[in-house]
Amino acid sequence: xxxxxxxxxxxxxxxxxxxxxAKSGDSPRSxxxxxxxxxxxxxxxxxxxxxxxxxxxxxxxxxxxQVQATEEMVGxxxxxxxxxxxxxxxxxxxxxxxxxGQAQTQPQAGRARVExx
Numbered sequence: 033x034x035x036x037x038x039x040x041x042x043x044x045x046x047x048x049x050x051x052x053x054a055k056s057g058d059s060p061r062s063x064x065x066x067x068x069x070x071x072x073x074x075x076x077x078x079x080x081x082x083x084x085x086x087x088x089x090x091x092x093x094x095x096x097x098q099v100q101a102t103e104e105m106v107g108x109x110x111x112x113x114x115x116x117x118x119x120x121x122x123x124x125x126x127x128x129x130x131x132x133g134q135a136q137t138q139p140q141a142g143r144a145r146v147e148x149x
Contacts, residue, residue, distance in 0.1 A: 041078035041080065041107075042076055042077060042078055043077050043078060043080060044072070044074035044076075044077045046074070047070065047072050047074050047077055050070045050072075051070060051082060051083060051086060054070065054086065055082075069086060069087030069088050069089055069098070070086060070087070070088050070089070071088075071089040071096060072088055072089065072090060072091070072110065073091045074110065075090060075091070075109065075110050075111025075114065076109055076110075076111060077109065077110050078107065078108070078109055079101055079105045079106050079107065079108055079109070079110060080106065081103075081106055083101045083106075084101050084102060084103055084105075084106065085101065086100075086101050087099070087100050087101075088100075088101060088110060090110045090111065090113065090114035091114070092114045092115060092116045093116050097113070097114040097115075099113045099114060
């Protein structure tokens with residue numbers, strides 16, 4: 033569900049201070065962006081136009097995932113680009129056999145059949 037327009041987007045205050053410090057060219061120790069960019073645990077922060085071009089290290093519960101903010105990301109949350117769970121494929125052995133069978137039939141379908149007379 034979307035946030036109310038009268039409330040505005042949620043932006044973590046500490047994160048905005050780090051971005052402002054990085055824009056002014058401060059050293060990484062004073063809250064600016066270091067090698068990894070701006071390190072944050074604030075996954076619920078909405079990406080604003082001021083954040084475009086910055087590199088964020090967003091925590092996913094286990095490690096920090098690098099996220100480069102682009103114009104297409106404006107309006108989305110930082111956490112959307114840092115997956116918290118590993119995708120587990122369904123199927124196992126049976127699914128692998130099906131995929132191998134499809135891989136064997138597809139190259140043959142592309143070839144022209146030559147009949148011997």
